[in-house]
Amino acid sequence: MSEYKAPKSEKDFEENFSQIKPLMSDSEAYYESSRCLFCYDAPCVTACPTGIDIPLFIRQINTDNSLGAAKTIYDSNTFGYACGKVCPTEVLCEGACVYNHQDVKPIEIGRLQSFATGKAIEKNHKIYTTGKPNGKKVAIIGAGPAGISCACDLRMYGCEVDVYEAKDQPSGLTVYGVAPYKITNKEALDEMVYLEKQFGYKVHYRKPILNKADLENLEKKYDAIFIGIGLGSTSSLNINGENLENCIGATEFVEELRMKHHKVSVPAKVIVLGGGNTAMDAASESARMGSEKVILAYRRSKEAMGAYEFEYDLAKGVGVKGMFNVSPVEILGNGKVEGVKFIRTQDVNGKLENIAGSEFTEACDWVIKATGQSKQVELLKLISGMELDGKGRILVDPKTFVTKNPKYFAAGDAVSGGQEVVNAVADGRRAAKGIMDSIMK
Amino acid sequence: MANLKTNLAGIKSPNPFWLASAPPTNSGYQIMKAFDAGWGGAVWKTLGVPVVNVSSRYGAVNHRDNRMVGFNNIELITDRPLADNLREIEEVKKRFPDHAVIASLMVETKEEWHQIVKDVENAGSDGIELNFGCPHGMCERGMGSAVGQEPKVLKTIVSWVKEVAKVPVIVKLTPNISDITRPGLAAVEGGGDAISLINTIQSIVGVDIDKFVPYPIVDGKSTNGGYCGPAVKPIALNMLKNCAQHPGINIPISGIGGVENWRDAVEFILLGATSVQVCTAVMHYGFGIIRELVSGLERYMDEKGFQTLDDFRGKALPNIMHWEDLNLKYKVVANINKDKCIGCQLCYTACEDGAHQAIGLSGDMTDRKPFIIEENCVGCNLCSLVCPVEDCISMDRKDDGKETLTWKDRTLAGNIPTTFNDPLAGGLHHWVPQPEEALTKAKPKHYSL
């Protein structure tokens, strides 16, 4: 039984999706920052993909210099606020905090980070002055973490920057994909407004780059083009019944949830297929939306799941039931989903094998597929010279992030195949450097 | 079972914990409450000439999230009528005959001193404490520390008091003086029965960096105040030891300054205090801390097999020598317990930047545990002090303990070094990197400004 009632109002929704990393009060930030040891060459810094000087910003918070702390953070991480809330800190900075070796609770670095940057955003505190115009123009495709962080740095270098975004809001999956108990829409968007004001890039919303003509147009107008389009829609499972009504993709479900909140209604029984973090999110979210029975079904063993342990714990914590070593054979139903036919699997010397005759049926009202996202291969193939790997990921030079077409650069999920916001930010910024070095030659 | 009974120059109390003369002893109400809670004695808030106080009176030093590790005030002596205080002393003594009530006094002329001593004795005080310590407000009027800083004047006033006093007289000393034993001796010469120390230290506790005024702020202005609380304990302990070791100061001492828990109290007693007085800790946490003080002291004494406070009073004094009497052959070297080390590298940066470059790093990011470069370790302790893990860095003895050689021995033998090529000096004993090496030394990527 689910412990959540279906939310009927925005207030209900906020309660069901209360923030797991709520903003700190001044006192909490003061006490928590007092605990930091100010380690030498601190391991938390090394563990942060953007290399934020964590002991420094924590000390700045502790000495009543939160705006200075915000600068330290933004100097390294353009999505400082969002990352504080959505990063898997348990396996990054906080996981590396020396306190773990002493069996003492690690410093809550993420929450301190959002505390400091939150102060700067709230006060609209101006930290940066963009660079002297250098006469160069760069187009960015996609206003996600990779695109926006690349745009900010390019503005610092003095480039003119236009961002083309398919949707009508910036921040990419930060607002369309990440679980609502990690960050609210307002929080994600407030940081975007803050950045846009300071860095002065231009975002063109509802302007997807779709075809050859769009691309040629960009190539004509700009000195370089950055691709930060992330991933595509949920990939197909290639089994029968996938087209039935109520068999949906996880990212599509999350996007609708993030946009419509309590207006989304989730039925009594939901089966989520998959074992990654997105599956955990979709399962947690279904439960928090009041679904009575949420089953997380994964082909392999619990241990083999790609999801972080804490993400699975989070799902279990809201009543999600795990079902392992079961592979979907067919989605059953008559027009609408009525259940899933599974077959049990076993691991034979590292190979997954179906156990003959072990088929069984589990009834449900919805199936959420969290079995990976496709890549925007069609679009990318239109770019001359562009090369993709076998999984549809854009091949780039690891240092400069230039693609096989020297005018195009790329970073983020479209290159990595799906990592975290913080990785997209780190690489988007490196790409900006690569772009500069290339266009200023 | 430990017996905490205390007798300071004839002033008896059920335990050595007294409230110092300060706001917690402002009224009979507070003192009764304190005795009821378990305090052994109380030095009444100083009685004397009429005063008035300003509004906004205290400032504090916070260290990170620790509040009031240091505390300062610009308050004066009691502003309550003498008659009320006398009546309340009488009431308290009636209700708590076995507890020590000591009247703290501060007046000006001989006649005034004679009168007030008689008044408080009539009210039932078990003793008198002469406040020669207050470092602000009263000294400008020729009282408080103005007296405490002039041994001759102090001696005269003590003798005036002794002319009439029938109860023991404690002389409270100010630390705002370079040699505390001088007023200590003057107190003995004047006939004082005991001394107490320390009163507050002249201080400015901090400055409001937006308003450009030190704390506490009185209508945009401030003045120096008196410093106390945990931060002053080391100064108090040192002054206590100076008096306790002085052969001429052969009267009991009541120790004051930064006592907050039982350990502090034990330290004061080990350095010769007969009773301890507490102010700031009570102003911070209330009278309830007495439960921890008593329980800790009792447990300590039971564990050590001490029956009475006399069993360990002054026990640390013989171990405090002059520098020239310390054994130069004794050698300790830091040792890191790798099982306990959490890899914060605070020891590394402390020794590297603040000591003798005797700690190294592997250079391998996966092994963050530093190592000691033994030949360069001078045994200063710094690393073991900064290490956040209890008992992780130990200072291990390296000499065989068979030899003793002090500076004094070397002086007498005519063997004091004339160059720095002594086995113990920086020329031979440990190496120092070349200045230029600083610029090529590896440093964390994010350490540039």
Ligand SMILES: Cc1cc2nc3c(=O)[nH]c(=O)nc-3n(C[C@H](O)[C@H](O)[C@H](O)COP(=O)(O)OP(=O)(O)OC[C@H]3O[C@@H](n4cnc5c(N)ncnc54)[C@H](O)[C@@H]3O)c2cc1C
């Ligand atoms: C369900 C889910 C949960 C997640 N949870 C977390 C989490 O908790 N913490 C975390 O750190 N990371 C999380 N991630 C991963 C994280 O969101 C991504 O790694 C990150 O957003 C990648 O950034 P990006 O800029 O590469 O792509 P995206 O964020 O996907 O942004 C791409 C942008 O490009 C736009 N776009 C796409 N195609 C076009 C086009 N043709 N023309 C114009 N615009 C286009 C999109 O609309 C979008 O705005 C999650 C991902 C998912 C799917």
Ligand SMILES: Cc1cc2nc3c(=O)[nH]c(=O)nc-3n(C[C@H](O)[C@H](O)[C@H](O)COP(=O)(O)O)c2cc1C
């Ligand atoms: C607000 C305040 C007022 C004080 N008033 C007196 C006083 O009237 N007479 C006196 O002898 N000492 C006075 N003192 C000094 C204390 O008795 C004590 O010597 C000093 O605070 C050090 O002890 P502590 O560290 O426990 O606070 C006062 C201290 C404070 C904080």
Ligand code: SF4
């Ligand atoms: S590892 Fe932990 S204690 Fe050390 S600097 Fe980082 S946050 Fe602070």
Ligand code: SF4
């Ligand atoms: S004791 Fe002093 S010199 Fe020796 S390693 Fe520690 S800090 Fe360095």
Ligand code: SF4
């Ligand atoms: S200070 Fe202590 S815990 Fe930290 S690295 Fe040194 S020995 Fe290890």
